[in-house]
Amino acid sequence: MTTGQSKANHCSESKEKDGEYERIREKARNRLKKLAKHKEPHVAWHTCVGPQVRWGTQEMLWPVSPRAMQGSATPRICALSTPKKDFQAGTVHYNRPMYYYSSGRASVIWSVSEGAKEGAATERVESLAQPKAFHGDLHEHKPQFFYSCGRVTPIWPVSRGAMGSNERPRTTTLAGHRPYHADFKDERPIQSVVSAAARTTRPNEHISSLAMPKKRSEGPFRAPQWPVSDQVKTSVATGHCVELACSKPLAEGFQHAKEVEWPISKGAKRAQASGRIIELAQPISRASMDHLQFNPNAFTVKESALKGVIPGRIEDLAVPMNR
Numbered sequence: 001m002t003t004g005q006s007k008a009n010h011c012s013e014s015k016e017k018d019g020e021y022e023r024i025r026e027k028a029r030n031r032l033k034k035l036a037k038h039k040e041p042h043v044a045w046h047t048c049v050g051p052q053v054r055w056g057t058q059e060m061l062w063p064v065s066p067r068a069m070q071g072s073a074t075p076r077i078c079a080l081s082t083p084k085k086d087f088q089a090g091t092v093h094y095n096r097p098m099y100y101y102s103s104g105r106a107s108v109i110w111s112v113s114e115g116a117k118e119g120a121a122t123e124r125v126e127s128l129a130q131p132k133a134f135h136g137d138l139h140e141h142k143p144q145f146f147y148s149c150g151r152v153t154p155i156w157p158v159s160r161g162a163m164g165s166n167e168r169p170r171t172t173t174l175a176g177h178r179p180y181h182a183d184f185k186d187e188r189p190i191q192s193v194v195s196a197a198a199r200t201t202r203p204n205e206h207i208s209s210l211a212m213p214k215k216r217s218e219g220p221f222r223a224p225q226w227p228v229s230d231q232v233k234t235s236v237a238t239g240h241c242v243e244l245a246c247s248k249p250l251a252e253g254f255q256h257a258k259e260v261e262w263p264i265s266k267g268a269k270r271a272q273a274s275g276r277i278i279e280l281a282q283p284i285s286r287a288s289m290d291h292l293q294f295n296p297n298a299f300t301v302k303e304s305a306l307k308g309v310i311p312g313r314i315e316d317l318a319v320p321m322n323r
Helices: 003-036 066-070 075-081 114-118 123-129 169-175 196-200 205-211 239-245 266-270 275-281 289-293 312-318
Strands: none
Touching: none
16 A cells, blocks of 8 residues: 555545534434424314413313213212211211310310219229328427428418517527628718818919910010021031031941833934844744644655655554454
8 A cells, every 4th residue: 555545545534534423413403403492282183172261260271071071970079079078077076176275286275074074983083182291200399381382381380488488699699681891981972072171272372373374475476587696607516516516327238219100312222133033032923723723734655655665664663464
């Protein structure tokens, strides 16, 4: 197989692949167009749902024929239309009102019959009605549940001797309220009370002088400019005054901030760029995607390539593998 034949086969295979891809893309586009359309109602004469019905009206879906109105129901329809049997009918509590004297549950309060009122309790009911007895070894010193809510009451009858007895000093001490601490001091009122002596006292001379407002002269004030004498004008400052008047020098090696804009020298303006700089300044030129994707000479074989000789190694590799 020559190089030209292999390239021709490769060209035909690539064209077949491109055609297959184009058919797949066309099929996908048609599918997307079909899915993009709105759903159409598939209503036919055998699937018709009848006329359009508006909710809230008393109109029927479709008129009933006179023959259907005169027809009789089948035994099956009669059996299905029979209501469910009420097994409570005929009982004592039939139609007994629910939620009567209750909180959302079936009531346990209802009228009692005369026979139930005259009946007598059985021995079992009487034994169950008896309260729970105390233990045999229990010894009570005072009655339980007396003036209390299920606990031992602190109220019991007091004897006459206890009522007529005198108080002991210890009892009087215990009956008194708890005393305050020895260092306790009551809170001070918000407004302090001024004594009568402070109200009638007279301030001394020092307090009166301190209470007087500061005296400020009403003028005339000194003018903003005043004459300077000739002697002061001709005076010479001493060396120490000159040294103190000098500003603080900058640190050694200090450099001022560089200006944002600085003048360009004439030599820099007249300078000529070298060939290398011009070459580097040229922008990178790239072909457009249209030219890169469409190349009419992509599968053209050069004449020199057609005249070339394929090495033996290439011919061995070009032979298909037998499986």
